[in-house]
Amino acid sequence: MSSSVENDPAKRRVVITGIGIVAPNGQSVAEFWRNTVNGVSGIRRYSAFDASEYPCKIAGEVVGFDPTLYFQDGKSVKRSERFEQFAVAASKMALEDAAIDLERIDRDRFGISVGTGIGGLESMERTGHRLVEKGASRISPVAITGMMGNAASANVSQEFDLRGPNICIVTACATGANSVGEAWRTIKFGDADIFLGGGCEATITPFGVAGFAAMKALSLRNDEPEKASRPFDKARDGFVMGEGGGVLVLEELQHARSRSAPIYCELVGYGCTADAHHMTQPHPEGREVARAMRIAMHHAKVDTGDLDYINAHATSTPIGDIFETRAIKLALGRDAFNVAISSTKSMTGHLLGAAGSVELAVCALAVKNGIIPPTINLESPDPECDLDYVPRTAREKKVRFAMSNSFGFGGHNVSLIVREFLG
Numbered sequence: 001m002s003s004s005v006e007n008d009p010a011k012r013r014v015v016i017t018g019i020g021i022v023a024p025n026g027q028s029v030a031e032f033w034r035n036t037v038n039g040v041s042g043i044r045r046y047s048a049f050d051a052s053e054y055p056c057k058i059a060g061e062v063v064g065f066d067p068t069l070y071f072q073d074g075k076s077v078k079r080s081e082r083f084e085q086f087a088v089a090a091s092k093m094a095l096e097d098a099a100i101d102l103e104r105i106d107r108d109r110f111g112i113s114v115g116t117g118i119g120g121l122e123s124m125e126r127t128g129h130r131l132v133e134k135g136a137s138r139i140s141p142v143a144i145t146g147m148m149g150n151a152a153s154a155n156v157s158q159e160f161d162l163r164g165p166n167i168c169i170v171t172a173c174a175t176g177a178n179s180v181g182e183a184w185r186t187i188k189f190g191d192a193d194i195f196l197g198g199g200c201e202a203t204i205t206p207f208g209v210a211g212f213a214a215m216k217a218l219s220l221r222n223d224e225p226e227k228a229s230r231p232f233d234k235a236r237d238g239f240v241m242g243e244g245g246g247v248l249v250l251e252e253l254q255h256a257r258s259r260s261a262p263i264y265c266e267l268v269g270y271g272c273t274a275d276a277h278h279m280t281q282p283h284p285e286g287r288e289v290a291r292a293m294r295i296a297m298h299h300a301k302v303d304t305g306d307l308d309y310i311n312a313h314a315t316s317t318p319i320g321d322i323f324e325t326r327a328i329k330l331a332l333g334r335d336a337f338n339v340a341i342s343s344t345k346s347m348t349g350h351l352l353g354a355a356g357s358v359e360l361a362v363c364a365l366a367v368k369n370g371i372i373p374p375t376i377n378l379e380s381p382d383p384e385c386d387l388d389y390v391p392r393t394a395r396e397k398k399v400r401f402a403m404s405n406s407f408g409f410g411g412h413n414v415s416l417i418v419r420e421f422l423g
Contacts, residue, residue, distance in 0.1 A: 007190035014187050015421060017261040018098025018249030019361045020090035020198075024060030024242050024348050027089075029097060033365050037394045039376045041226040041347045043240050048204045056218040058225040059204045060242030060349025062086070072159065079142055080155055081120040082202035086245030086354070087152035088159050091196050095160065098249040098261060100194075102160060111164035111192040112153045113183040114200060114247060115175040117353030117408070119149035121203045152200050156247075164192045170353075172408030173313075175199045176246060177356025177416055181270035183250050193255040198247035198357035212241060215280065219316065229350075230377035231314035231343035232321050232385040239315040242349030246358030264364040265418040269302070269403075271295030275411030282320060282407060286327025289413045293331040293403065296415040302401050304335040307417075309372050309402040311359045312389075314343035315350050322384045324405065329387075340397060342375045342390040356406035356414060363402035363418050370398050 019029050024042025026032025035042070043060045051057040067085035070092045071077045077085065091114070095102070123146030130138055145151055150168035157166050165186055169178045176199025183197035212218050219238040221228035229240040256263060271292035277283040297304070310328065314321045321343075329336045344362050345351075351358055366372055371394055378391040399420070406414045 009188040012188050012190065013253040014184050014250050014267045015253050015256050016248050016264045016267060016364050016418065017251045017256050018094040018100070019264065019364065020093030020097060020247045021358060021361060022062055022065065022086045022089050023244040023351070023358060024062055027062065027065065028093065036344055036347055036362065036373045037371055039347065039374050039392065039394070041376065043225045043228055043349050045225055046204055049206055054209055055213050055220055056209055057222045058219070058228055058240060060240055060351070061204055062244050076159065081123050081146045081151065083116050083120060083200045084152045084155045086202060087114050087156055087200040087247065090198060090200065090245035090247035091156045091160065094196060094247045094249045100249070105194065107161055107163050109164050109193045110162045111166065111183060111186060111195040112156050112162055113167040113169065113179040113195055113197045114153040114156055115169035115179040115353055116149045116152055116200050117170065117172045117175045118201065118203050120147040120151065121205050121208050123147045125205055125207050156196060171412040172410055173350065173352050173355055174406045174408035174412040174414045175353035175356065176358065177360065177404065177406035177414035178272065178412070180248060180250065180357055180360055181272060181414060181416060184267050184270055187250060187252050193252045195250045196247050197250050198245065199354040200245035201351055201353040202243045203352060204241055204243050209241065217317065227377050229316045229346045231312070231316045231346055231375055232381055232389050233378050234380040234382045236316040236318060236321065239317055240349035242351040244351050244354050244358065246354050246361050248357060248361060263421045265367040266421045267416065268419050269296035269300030269417030271415040273413045275413065277411055280409050282323045284323055286323050286330055289324065289327035289407065290330035292413040292415045293327070293405070296403065296417045300401065300417040300419065302417065304332040305338065307339045307401050307403055308397065308399040309363065309366055310339055310341045311362050311402065311404045312341050312343045313405045313407045315345055322382065325385045325387060336387055340372050340388055340390050340395060342373055344373050346376045356404065359406065360404040360416050360418070363404045367399045367402050367418055367420050370396060372397055372399065
């Protein structure tokens with residue numbers, strides 16, 4: 001298939017033609033969407049290791065995941081870490097969902113932008129133990145490649161023989177959103193016609209849980225796992241770790257049309273800013289978060305009253321949900337009270353580097369299906385969180401424009417906007 005001849009960024013439009021999701025509450029797009037719309041939580045006591053001595057014993061764990069279903073051979077599975085396996089699985093699902101025949105695609109113009117917030121934490125732990133217990137001569141020759149964050153994007157490239165731009169972005173919990181945004185930008189500037197964009201993460205390990213617990217960031221509602229993630233609720237006490245992968249097929253419109261591709265929606269806005277404030281806490285006024293939202297709206301050519309849905313970053317932390325509420329008000333003014341907002345982290349937990357791409361997929365599915373997923377566990381709203389958060393039950397509503405917000409430790413802010421595809 002020949003590449004697109006139009007290289008004017010203002011004229012190159014980017015559509016979403018495929019989605020792949022591995023999440024705690026669904027290991028396919030259909031299962032994930034059904035459970036998310038119905039308010040089904042994937043948070044439980046985790047089985048990855050013995051948590052009896054850990055303060056937090058719950059997470060959004062992907063249970064029963066079988067990587068052999070997604071790789072071409074068993075050797076590749078054995079040589080890859082769990083976060084890489086999530087990336088390959090979500091990528092394969094997305095390719096199939098987009099009905100892509102790789103033999104008819106110019107693979108030199110097919111890019112990959114799949115990042116991770118932390119990377120091969122399991123490999124780091126395993127290698128550290130081996131070094132201490134058995135010495136330097138017993139370190140695995142693939143230890144370093146298992147730790148590398150870019151191993152996920154490299155693995156996707158090799159598994160499907162994709163030779164376009166290969167990007168790995170690491171911006172903590174904004175990673176998945178930044179990865180999609182930079183893929184969008186690359187297509188707009190004519191350096192590729194099609195991309196796999198998204199994020200992956202697998203940090204439910206002793207080090208991962210202990211580290212976040214030491215920061216006092218995690219929910220300790222161990223006796224009620226499914227109620228632990230409760231964004232905007234007065235009783236929230238921290239976020240719940242999650243794992244998984246989310247990858248979308250982003251495609252230049254004429255390229256998609258030339259192969260009669262299915263189209264979910266059009267990606268029209270990408271805003272990216274930095275708080276320049278604190279390593280873990282967002283800026284209390286939300287100025288730079290609001291600016292990221294406004295940049296995305298400027299790209300999308302939408303006014304504050306045009307947004308129908310916002311998938312909030314809201315992680316269920318005491319300060320984060322308040323600060324995001326302030327930022328939405330700052331960006332939208334009075335129209336903030338008219339837009340439907342929800343946090344699907346209430347069902348998945350926080351997927352860290354995969355969160356942004358999975359939640360953009362939620363926006364794409366909301367636009368396509370005219371349904372806004374709920375924020376479950378929102379029983380007693382925090383007085384400082386006074387917007388329309390679609391509590392407990394999904395809402396049928398036509399969604400023309402949807403925004404996804406993602407923020408990461410270090411002050412990384414990203415907003416993405418999709419719109420209904422009108423041809």
